Amino acid sequence: MNGINPNAVPPARVVAPYLVAAPLGLAMAGVALLTAPEGTLDGPSTPALLAATHGIVLGWLTMSIMGATLQLTTSVLGGRPPAVSLAMSAFVLYATGVALLVGAFADWRLPLLAAGGGLAVAGLACYLAAAARPLWTARPVSPELTSLRLAHLCLGATVALGLTWALALRFGWFAVTPALVAAHAHLGIIGWLAIAITGVTYRLLPMFGIVRGVTPRFARQLPGALAAMAVVACAVYPLDPPPLARAGLEAVLAALGGVWLADAVRLYRGRLRRKPDLYSRATAGSFLFLGAALAATPLAAAWPADAPPGAHRIVTAAGVLVLGGWAGMTLVANSYKIVPFIAWYHRFSARAGHESVPGTAELYSRHIAHAVLILVAIGTITGAGAALSGALPALRAAGAACTVAGLFATASLAGTFVVRPVPGRGPGPRPAAHTAGT
Template sequence: MFAPGPNSPIKNTDYRVVLPFYAYAALSFLLATIIISTDVGAFTQSHFNAKALAVTHTMALGWGTMMILGASHQLFPVLIEGKLYSNFLAHSSFILGALSIPLLIYGFYTFNFGVLAQTGAVGINLAVIAYLLNLSLSIKDSKSRNVHAVSAFTAVIWLLFTTLIGLLLLFNFQHPFLPEASVHYLSLHAHMGIIGWFLLMVVGVGARLIPMFLISKYENKKTLWWVYGLINAGLTLYIYVFFTDNHAILSLAPIALIAIALALFASFIYKAYQKRIRKSVDEQVKTSLLSVGMLSIPLVVILAFVILMANWGHRQFLTLYGFSIFFGWISAIIIGMTFKTLPFIVWNKVYHKIAGLGKTPNPKDLFKSNLFMGNIIAYVLGFMIFCAGILLTDTVLLNIGATLLLINAVLYNANVFFILFHQAKLK
């Protein structure tokens, strides 16, 4: 998630392509926290219930995916040292996703997997196809092939597999045609999205952005290629284990491969931090660094679940696993990177043509730092308290955590829209 700065030699993607994604993602984040705060009891039940499904897909599609799609329209040209192939395909991806995601979420919220939900799922797949086509044609016209661009492109392929499986499962609920019930395939659907889409994209792109924002000299492409290979190998092995019903020792192998990949990634980021030129690290980058540490939470949770094998905490572990992914490392890196990237995009929009007419503010001055700090404090406290509430099945803790997460989302939205509505101010 990167926007070229005012003096960047890379051609900026039209801001009209990128900004709607940021606005949509912010509002989706707010919606998810509202749903949570209205009924925390859903997180003391089985993870397969209407509210939990609605929140999960609001976070996965409306928040995480829409934000990544938008930001990567700005970032991908930088990774391939070229330009985005088509603004039309980019706009199509947004419109299809923006119209379709609410249909799917409403279907989950009402636990109705009929025509509305199915129409939403079809539209989401079309949005992903438009996005993948745009990236494919952009790469075709580019001469650059690096681990960051390859990771991003591979992640989108996994995203398409994820959404296609989701579409099949929706139809299977209404008109069974698969060998097993749709619930049987939910873990496959979820992990293709979590590992193949989110993890591969966040790790691949984060390895480019975090050192850049730290102004670090450290670079180790070999390590990053190992990370790329291990993540894909881990997910592929997981799929094999899933379809062969081999749940013995082999079921731990995918976890081991992903754990090694995350350890290598964490080591890469730590070395980049050590060799940084900019000694003072701003709060936005600190939040992104926090997200790297938070990657270990779902890994520990799922390992504990596999070892305990449905003993104490079966329901709580599964709920905590999903929550720690979508409200944990994914949200942390998005929150941090939003206020490193969005100000640059809006700065270019507002000041690009008038920069020489007077003194302009710095991009970092386009958002309110006090709102950002309040956002982060509410987010960290809310996340930790809600996690404790899940483990202890304590509705008091869940309500406190949900309220703090809602406050966090309100402050985040206030700051995002403060940037989006910024008007030129020359001195």
């Protein structure tokens, strides 16, 4: 893995639990969709859709970014390592809380919702305390480091809003309106997920794609612009602005997404590693899904607030394209780079150069990894189609694809720490120390 300092790799028990368990969030979301009742597609905030959204966002996407952050800020960006006990405690609290939250949303059990939210918030507080050390000691400051810092600030604010909304539902403090839900969603999706993923991609795409001589044009400007727009959206949506104002706000966000996409495609086209593999296919697919989402988002925002049931389906479809298509496929691409490297480093790096050891690509099944990618793509396309058509069978089919993808991904990523490959017989190259992170 070019750019990694092997002496700064954190212990596997700090990072691996997040990255390996994260796809279970996708599986939980799939189960919620697979068992969705009639009326689930009548609006974007029905119990099954809330359960699936939180399973994907809090379970799969956020937990993956948490693990990747603890890994990259120390071994790539030069930060001091996090406290091991704090990071491990954060994982236990957070994973338990998310599981309870998803179940509470699916069955609409408000007491369980508050309990799960409390545990998840406690876990995130521990994680933020653990991540603060590598995030704020890393040097030199780079666009990807700035992105991660801003994203984690937005994560803290998103968590605070989410817990407030959950407690308001439980104790009846005030009505949690669609406008408040939209504010929370924008702060989480734009402020946390989008800033983190776009910023880290500026580092990981050149690293994994082996890009030389191509520099992004807007890497320094985008983190601040996205953060500012996330704050603006979070402040404006609770005021329930008219459709034209919402459409204008979403058009600006879509334009920023288009700027990043142009940068990312430029880097992708400049990669030296031209042979198609899981990473290149997943990355290209994520670009296509993001392009479709950017076209749909301003249209989704133009629906009036008093539109009849079912008229907001394009909002749900756009969310599926962003979360499952763009963010999800990006994580599939990077997970099968980062996790095998961690496993290889802790299992074989000390033996490299002294005996024949496997390469990272030999630690997992290429066929299972591609099956995960295909299932995520099927789940995204079917889910978006179900959202637009209102077809419940299609939504359940998307849930089945997500459930299997999540279980397959967890099993194959966990297997990188236990399988005993025969060197030179896997899909990867004949091993040597310098091939460890390729």
